[in-house]
Amino acid sequence: MKKLYAYTFDSKWVFCCILVIALLFLLPLLYIARFTHASADDFSYGNHTVETWRETGSIPQTISAAIDGTRHVYNTWQGSFIAVFLMTLHPAVFSESLYMFGLLAVMLGFIVANLLLLKVVFIDCLKADKYSYGILALIFIFVSLQFIFSPVEGLFWYNSAMYYTGFHAVSLVLFALTLLCIKTKSHNAMVMYTVGITVLSFLVGGGNFVTSLTSAIVMVLIFAYCLLVKRERWLAPLLGTVALSVALVIAVIAPGNAVRQAYFQSMSPLRAVYLSFEYGLIFIRLVISAPVWFAFAAITPLIYRIVKSSGLKFRLPVLAVALFYGVYSSTFTPNLYSWSGFGPNRVANINLFAFLFFMLASIIYLTGYMAQKLKPRPARKKKQTHWQSLSVEGMLLHPAITCILAACFVIACFTVSMSNPDNMASVSATRSLVTGEARTFHNENITRRQILQDPAILYVQFHEFTVTPHLLFFMDITSYATVWPNTDIARFYNKASVSLAP
DSSP, rough: GGGGGGGOOOOOHHHHHHHHHHHHHHHHHHGGGOOOOOOOOOHHHHHHTTHHHHHOEEEEEEHHHHHHHHHHHEEEEEEHHHHHHHHTOOOHOEEEEEGHHHHHHHHHHHHHHHHHHHIIIIIIIIIOOOOHHHHHHHHHHHHHHTOOSSSSIIIHHHHHHIIIEEEEEEEHHHHHHHHHHHHHHOOHHHHHHHHHHHHHHHHHSSSSSHHHHHHHHHHHHHHIIIIIIIOOOOOOHHHHHHHHHHHHHHTTTHHHHHHHHTOOOOOOOHHHHHHHHHHHHHHHHHOOOOOHHHHHHHHHHHHHHHHHTTTTOOOOOHHHHHHHHHHHHHGGGHHHHSSOOOOOHHHHHHHHHHHHHHHHHHHHHHHHHHHHHHOOOOOOOOOOOOTTOOOOOHHHHHHHHHHHHHHOOOOOHHHHHHHHHHGSSHHHHHHHHHTTHHHHHHHHHHHHHHHHHHHOOOOOEOOSOOOOOOOOOOOOOOTTTTSSHHHHHHHHEEEEEEEEEE
């Protein structure tokens, strides 16, 4: 019976298998990025810098133009100044062939940021072995990428991918550095972490409001923990909180926000906060699919094994889970305040990422609490079957349970992808590549670009795209030459007008 309380799988073998599968599913996402093209707001923000780059070819002068453009947008449309600065310098400004590399940087940055934070949590804090950490990290990242709510807005359209997914990744690095700063015993390392925390906090505060608000709440909670519970190492999270708050205030008071808000229906701040908790539940019910639930169920036994041997205390589980849910719910507050609703799909991606961390944190804490309370049952004299003799803990750690849950996860992934290939990002990418629609979309964009780059043609009229791949197509121009997508692309290429054929 003793072996029933041990995780009997070879974790190295399991990790290698999952790594191969994860890489196979990642390859289509990386490959299809070569067929991406700038659209919509890429041209709007790129217009502040593209002419300077074409005329001068000077990086310093282009950066100066980006600063001027950021100042203009700050006063007329949007206050998130750090993000706007990066929007004006997207890769297509310098060369449209570089556009894919900006998206690859966002995607790989997202993966690395998750790996770093999960490494700090599982290895540095919970003392997990490297293979167990690898298994959990790969499954978590797999779910994050494959079931992202809107892949095109989260990964394959630069303006949105950088603004939301990119700044979310930066916030994960910020949290990782903060935890490392709290744990380190080296004074020099602590100083370096503190500097990094302060800089990253300011960057996050100048990004999208959803990530800024949630990150501020997390940093305040970490500061409160260090000050009231740990009673040390509170300076770094305090400086981070202050830097983030300063940047967030600068972004919030921008005159352009009032101009932008005139186009949307807002609600009172208190009502937005109140409804955030309800919208968190609605989001879970409407968006979270079966594979996500089975993924968390399948990793729970491994997490239980890790927290059981971590030596940490997990007190007040109800309060902890309530705090986790509050942090997750805060991702709905900015758009409830400004939109009176969920907001665009790209925000739902951040809601999903926050939910995944809410679930992971809750499972860690609840299984840690269970590990403190559950005790193996003493053997009974009456003869019992193998399954009857198991305790709750034994059932949780039995290999058969994990195998069943893992099988359910695989079946659920297969089922949702067969019902609609677009339900899983890599399946959708593979379908677009195999059917040739990704290349067709790419070729039609190249044809358009050749016309747009011809200085002899001032009045441009295109036909609609014949294909619109789920991962690649976000927004096209319209048949009305005077609306903003058309005027922005016309300005980007120095055309009198650009439109679709009626």
